[in-house]
Amino acid sequence: DIVMAQTPLSLSVTPGQPASISCKSSQSLLHSDGKTYLYWYLQRPGQSPQLLIYEVSNRFSGVPDRFSGSGSGTDFTLKITRVEAEDVGVYYCMQGMQLPRTFGQGTKVEIK
Amino acid sequence: QVQLVQSGAEVRKPGASVKVSCKASGYTFTNSYINWVRQAAGQGLEWMGWENPDNDYTGYTQKFQDRVTMTRNISISTAYMELSSLRSEDTAVYYCASGRFPNRWGQGTLVTVSS
Secondary structure, rough: OEEEEEOOOEEEOOOOOOEEEEEEEOOOOOOOOEEEEEEEEEEEEOOEEEEEEEEEEEEEOOOOOOOEEEEEOOOEEEOOOOOOOHHHHEEEEEEEOOOOOEEEOOEEEEEO | OOOEEOOOOOEOOOOOEEEEEEEEEOOOOHHHHHHEEEEOOOOOOOEEEEEOOOOOEEEHHHHOOOEEEEEEHHHHHHEEEEEEEOHHHHHEEEEEEEOOOOOOOOOEEEEEEOO
């Protein structure tokens, strides 16, 4: 199975300041079709996960443009340009390169 | 809009089975995989498997291979996940999520396994 490792595991951010989360995979997520199958999810407290970013850098429907994804191969980053109160929760990366799908451990983001 | 509505919380004794349902609306049910993901209290997300409602293809994580069955009823746009031989470690919230890569999620179903 592909192992996904996130850092940091927790993050405390002042509103309006940027935040960055790293995700590393144990194998390349670049498929022979040219796509890279890396996804980012946010799970707000008491809610179901929601998709933020698909295929490294594409924002899902309705996701604010303060969220952006980047990276290639095995190293990926989720950035929030200006953190807002509603961004609190746990962020997960997930690989879609092969079965079984696997998630990172999660990064808990809280507001200072 | 796409919506996945899951069945309510369940309590089971060790060794029993549980069947969770996931009713889809807002899209063509046969056009999209249904994934099942679980989350124990305070823990991360664990992908269990998926089903393609169009052709009944299923794929399960090896960990659950012998105990899980994923099915669907196309006529009512509903997917099901049945887990057997329950143990206390199966206590978790179980989510369904649509898409080849989970994009829309149900509200979750808490399954508690306790004697």
